[in-house]
Amino acid sequence: MMKAFENFEVWFVTGAQLLYGGDAVKQVDGHSKEMVDGLNNSGLLPIKVIYAGTANSSNEVADVMSRANNDKKCIGVITWMHTFSPAKMWIKGMQILRKPLLHLHTQYNRQIPWETMDMDFMNLNQSAHGDREFGHILSRLRKNHKTVVGHWKDEKTQKHIAVWERVCAGWADAQDCLILRFGDQMNNVAVTDGDKVAFEQVLGYHVDYCPFSEVLSYFDKVKDAEVDELVKVYFRDYAHDGRLEDRNTEEYKKVWNSAKAELTLRAILKAYGAKGFTTNFDDLGDVNVEETGHGFDQIPGLASQRLMSEGIGFGAEGDWKSAALYRTTWFMSQGLAGGTSFLEDYTLNFDGENTSILEAHMLEINPDIAEERPRLEVHFLGIGYRKSPTARLVFTSKQGHGITATIVDMGNRFRLIANDVNLIKSKPLPKLPVASALWVPEPSFEVGVGCWLNAGGTHHSCFSFGLTDEYWRDFAEIADIEALIINKETNYEQFRKELKFNEVYYMLNKALH
Template identity: 85%
Template sequence: MEKAFNDFEIWFVTGAQLLYGGDAVKQVDGHSKEMVEGMNNSGLLPVKVVYAGTANSSKEVADVMARANVDNKCIGVICWMHTFSPAKMWIKGMQILRKPLLHLHTQYNEKIPWNTIDMDFMNLNQSAHGDREFAHILSRLRKPRKTVIGYWKDEKTLKHIAVWERVCAGVADAQDCLIIRFGDQMNNVAVTDGDKVAFEQVLGYHVDYVQFSTVMEYFDKVKDEDVDALVHDVYFKEYAVADALKDEKSVEYKKIWNSAKAELTLRAVLKAYGAKGFTTNFDDLGDVNVEETGRGFDQIPGLASQRLMHDGYGFGAEGDWKSACLYRTTWFMSQGLEGGTSFLEDYTLNFDGDNTSILESHMLEVNPDIAEEKPRLEVHFLGIGVRKTPTARLVFTAKQGHGVTATVVDMGNRFRLIANDVNLIKSQPLPKLPVASALWIPEPTFEVGVGCWMNAGGTHHSCFSFGLTDEYWRDFAEIADMEACIINKDTDYEQFRKELRWNEMYYMLNKALR
């Protein structure tokens, strides 16, 4: 089990009925316990599965689902029909279930015992029969769920369940996720804004505002000795730092010191509010006369944002609160997976035939978890926003490999999740662009990947992970009952555009029917 998810459980409920007698029910119960124990011992599931019992009647189904709803540790329910379980008895329970649902179509035994099979065996092992009955009522009820099909011991089957478990953990975390905005959206940018009330209705994140005068109250309480310790005991030990920057009399050292104070300030604010993420704004940094008063950030807290992303705080630049929310979930679901995560922005294009790619970066804020080499702590001029001054940042290029990047956009009548498989390639040196960066080619090709992303209304900001796949985002959208637009190696441009039109019709009709 993944330690990060120790406080979570997935409940396993087996469907049966009393038609076949008490002995059959006892066998169902024994088989279910053995299966749950085997799944937990497989080492493939990040969240512990707890056997919640066999349901044999409508009352028993409703009772277990009601208990699942109010149990804080339960983040999802797996249902499996060992025998034929008449699905009308599942109606009330499925109608009240508010936790994510996975329908596991499997069977206790792997092979048919050809030489000994009899009617008793047939009556007991009716998953081929019972799971279709259960699936029918889920479809009749329009119940969102994930369906996993395969033998319960197979690695492939368990890995699909593991993906869903991580997504359930991310969804559960979002229900208790406060994102703080330090400043609003910049320059009237549409794609970074949206309906915060509807967003909380659909996904659970709560987005709030903290004025910078409040931030300054925490800034004033930061002790110089704590800043010194962060600079010398953390920054200078964890990152590659030129000797000239360690000179305490230099301007560069002062800029690093200021960045450390900004980090400690943000950490204090986030801790005080119990927030899991934040946004920043180039134009909202405190006293405009900071060089004279010393009260405020001398530039956007880029280094702080890089390090806070590493620690799992959601982040969105330029007031992009949707990206801050989604990055927190990206990081949370990725815990224990290899490769790292980061907030990124489409920066500039490199047209090079089949290797045409996009340089991903931001002014300062890229998570060092995706770095190919040891990050370098550097100080360079940044001429944007109300502060045009040198500032500290971690500089590196990203690792190569396959990953997925995702974003959420507000379409007015719904939220749309867009995910694109991308391949990170080797970047050329950037001697005059001292920022952290990644270079990637969207799948299936640059033209199709970018074309589909733009047709779907995708943002220039996105949340990237080496460890996640588009299966995670499909599951996430399914649980949230949200539109999902997935772009990968199998995507056809014209078919994708047709699906966007069909989706529009579906959501307009769905809204009208409600």
Template identity: 80%
Template sequence: MIKAFENYEVWFVTGAQLLYGGDAVKQVDGHSKEMVDGLNDSGNLPVKVIYKGTANNTHEVEDIMVAANADKHCIGVITWMHTFSPAKMWIHGLQKLQKPLLHLHTQYNKTIPYDTMDMDFMNLNQSAHGDREYAHILTRLRKPRKTVIGYWKDAKTQEHIAVWERVCAGWADAHDCLILRFGDQMNNVAVTDGDKVAFEQVFGYHVDYCPFSTVMTYFDKVKDEDVTALVHDVYFKQYTVKDDLKDEKSEGYRKIWNSAKAELTIRAVLEDFGAKGFTTNFDDLGDANVEETGRGFDQIPGLASQRLMHDGYGFGAEGDWKSACLYRTTWFMSQGIEGGTSFLEDYTLNFDGDKTSILESHMLEVNPDISEEEKPRLEVHFLGIGIRKSQTARLVFTTKQGRGITATVVDLGNRFRLIANDVNLIKSKPLPKLPVASALWIPEPTFEVGVGCWMNAGGTHHSCFSFALSDEYWRDFAEIADVEACIINKDTDYEQFRKELRWNEVYYMLNKSLR
């Protein structure tokens, strides 16, 4: 079990009935307990599985599902039909269930005992029968769920359950997630805007505005000695810093010190509000006369954003609250898996045949977790954008190479669409005159198809990247949220993808009417 998920649990419910007698149900119960113990002891599941017994009639099913809804530790329910469980008895419980659902199609026995199998064995071991009956009612109810098919002891089966558990954890976290907006969206930008009320209805995230006047009350309370300690005891030890920037009389040191004060300010606000993420806007940074008054950020808090992303806070630049929400979930689901995550933005293209790629970066805000350097460089350079045009600190590095996935959510007016694209990060050449953190990637299946599908789907120029996740995570997340998922990978065909976008318009209109 991953320590980050130690307060969560997933419930396991076995479907049965009393048609075959009480002794048969006792065997079902014993087999189920053994299976749950085996899943927990496998070491492959990040969240503990709790066995909640057999459900033998409508009232038992309903009681378990209502209890799951009310239990703050329960983040999802796994159901399995050991024997034949008439599906009409599941209707009321499934209608009331509000937690994520996984249907496990497995069997206690791995193989058929040809030489000894009798009618008693047949009556007891009917997953091939009962799971189809149960799956029918899930489909009839239009119930979102994940279906995992395979022997319960197999690592591959357990890995699919583990992915779903991580997504359930991310889903639970999203429903207890406050994002603070320090400033509004960038003026006239469409894709980062959207309906916050509908977004909370669908995904659970709560997004609030925090005036910069409020931020300044925390800024004024930050102690100079705490800022100096952060600079010397953390920044100068964790990062590569040139000697001239360590000179306390230099402008570079002062800019690093100012960045540290911005970090402590934002941390204090987030902790006090109980927020799990934030957005910034380079046009809203406090007192416009900061050089004279000393009240405000002397430049956008890039270094603070980089370090706060490392600690799991959601972040979106230019007021992009949807990315701040999704980044928090990206990071949360990735805990305990090697690789790293970051907010990124598409910047510029490098046309080079089969190696045509996109430079990913942002002005300052890229998570050092994806750096190929053990100690990123802490540097100070001029940034001439927004309300402040001045020198500012940032971590500079190039990213690791390898395969990852990037994701975004867009508001289409009548629904939300989740878009994810497998990408391959490649080695970048040095950028001596562009002192920012950057990545260079080739979208799958090819640059032309990957970019074309992303753009046809209405994808953003901001996205949330992870080395640790796969498209299975985002498919599960979209299934739980009951939103459209557009996955772009090595198997994607451009024209087929465009057709599916059109089909999806019809599907989601009809699906809504059926409910």
């Protein structure tokens, strides 16, 4: 887990002032270092905390925030007021700061030393005073931030900080995230489209189009020997029927073609430095590929499955927002149990209290969520203009609690929607040989789906077993976008009112700015 985020760090800045003398500031400094060491040694924080010093004046605050902005390893700043730190001296620094901010309301000592507490102790330990002053100025400045309240040694407090650190890492990764579109969106689909300029301006992801002719130039450079070696990896890692290994069969050829498609995608993604991609089954290259051998004989489903497992963002039918958000979902989830995947609402199973949604896709589901060892199979795929057999990993998902999320373009803003879901045991699908999951949205099928529909949620979403709604609330806070969370506490009518209230807020906010 630490290795995944080893190039990142979070800065810890303590607030004080010189009113109480230099000796007091030295004590503040010592306490702060001890607290930072304690956080790092807790084993709960995925990203190292660096003590960046105590700020005692407006110039010192502005200086440390400027340095945080310019330090590539720094992905966020934690602030804590040990003593009373008059917040007017934090105005310039907070206006300068562009990195995510966490306000930690804590105290060095856990309990009041009733028998020994004197005025010197009172002067030094004023977090109850200083943090309120700091909280006021953040509110006055309308500064987006997360507030964590609790003693710094408590596991609960540390876990809230750990969530925020992972979100900061996901945010930092998004600011340097290129998504390549191999083909356009599926024609006439509204929810997968949107404003790519605003998407980059607000969320950081850069989305480019890459013509399939360029993909084919990489396809032509793939060596047969490389393909042969990757096919061996497939047979080693996945359950399969022995006949697939017979080089004289059509099934082997389809597995081999899938391997060549994977190597092609890996090569072009590496060349561009891209962290995600989209495909569209209407754009695969040479329409006479079976005769010419020039191009993909089907959508690269197996490649998409395996690349998702390694953190490459993916969106089907040109869904670039899902490709970007999946990358962030995976990036934040590193080291957490359960796995992640791009998923699509496929079909409904009305069964009373167990009414559920079958989540699947044509081919592209991440094997990390598989209940058992994925099985490599070759089957006919009857979709798009090119209908032909292709290889894929077939499995049903693990059971358990998770969360799925999406981002939609509402025209005047981006909206993040997240829904807690419970994955349940799925029955076999002998005539639909694809990967799948079966889930019941919280708080119930009717309320969960009703809220998702009213919010304008997509049919594609990005699922994680390890994340919670706290991650997505923090992400939306950093991005300064609307967040709608659907969980066991959600009331349908109150949710509809929230949608209307939010609409008024964003209309007024736009008018004021």
